[in-house]
Amino acid sequence: MEPRRIAHLDMDAYFASVELLRRPELKGLPVVIGGRRRGGAEAVGRLGDYAGRGVVTTATYEARRFGVRSGMGLMKAAALAPDALLLGGDYETYSRVSRTFKAAAAEVAPCIEDRGIDEIYLDLTGVEGGSRELALRLKAAVFDATGLTCSIGVTPNKLLSKIASELQKPDGLTILCLEDIPTRIWPLPCAVVNGIGPKASARLEGMGIRTLGELARIEPETLIAGFGNHYGAWLHEAAHGRDDRPLTVSREPKSISRETTFERDLHPKQDRDQLSRILLDLCERLAQDLARKGVRARSVGIKLRYEDFTTVTRDQSLPLPVTDAAALREAARASLRRVDLGRRLRLLGIRAGALVKEAEYRLQPSPADRAAEPPALFADLEP
DNA sequence: TCTGGGGTCCTAGGACCC
């Protein structure tokens, strides 16, 4: 059987690159996207003048030279690169451009898995043309449609392609086959694998395992003993570059949520009114999201983050699926009675889960929903 | 100088049922 040909396409410094498209005069300068949008999309500030909460969403390669990274707190980034330019994000534009580049890529290879706003996998297996030729066509199609560059990896599976697309950023192209694993993959740190995060790589380092080559030499039994059946066995497969997951070309959302971090920490008692307004606002936005997606929620959850960054969640299943803001708030209130409200909060969130399609719910509760309702106690005793 | 917002999947314990 012929090996698969899977491409991973990753846009270069995506949000920052979109901004440079409409502000070409900023090209070549250190630019950081992040924080709250202040004064509209046109607002450009000096990173060193920023005060407040927030993280770096994207940094241009010029800003990365100062050590600025995605996910880094803005205050820390400001200390590293005070003269970098700071822009608030314009997510509507990023979404629109995202749809444009995905449509352009689909013209070259139609089987696509969406991996968020700036990444896709493509299955090139049945597509006419060599891997390099197809990858170059993808890059040209994306550039013609958007003016943006991307980096592509082509290998026999998703796991390797994801790693490969990172190897020559920006504007990169890397094609690997299974024979390349010892020379190209094994020297890399374990954390390049999608699924090996900070915790797992720290534990691996504690075992003296830093590279994928070192991981590949460990007996699977050892990894299973240390990391559990599922994850341990997977670590072994990943280190050997084995991955037979198909592309997921469409999926239904499992949950929808809204959350917000406050400018300053708020106390549930002293700042009760402000928190109530914030909760109501989150519920209204979540209700709009549910309506837009045409779904109802059979479970509603809240999320609280305290000033010390500890996070708690409380979930509640509902007898009947809900959509409106009032019902969401009612469910949220019930859950709030089950958490500690004696400490300051930095974040409040609300989540809709166990989603039911509006069309399938119709006007009547389904038999399953009726069965879920508790039986009326003593109903038989009524006269 | 503390750490956004939107998701997915996994684990583990308890309730409940057969």
Next chain:
DNA sequence: TCTGGGGTCCTAGGACCC
């Protein structure tokens, strides 16, 4: 007087990803 085993649903937390 002490009690099996399996399945499913619910809940909370945590790791991870973009």
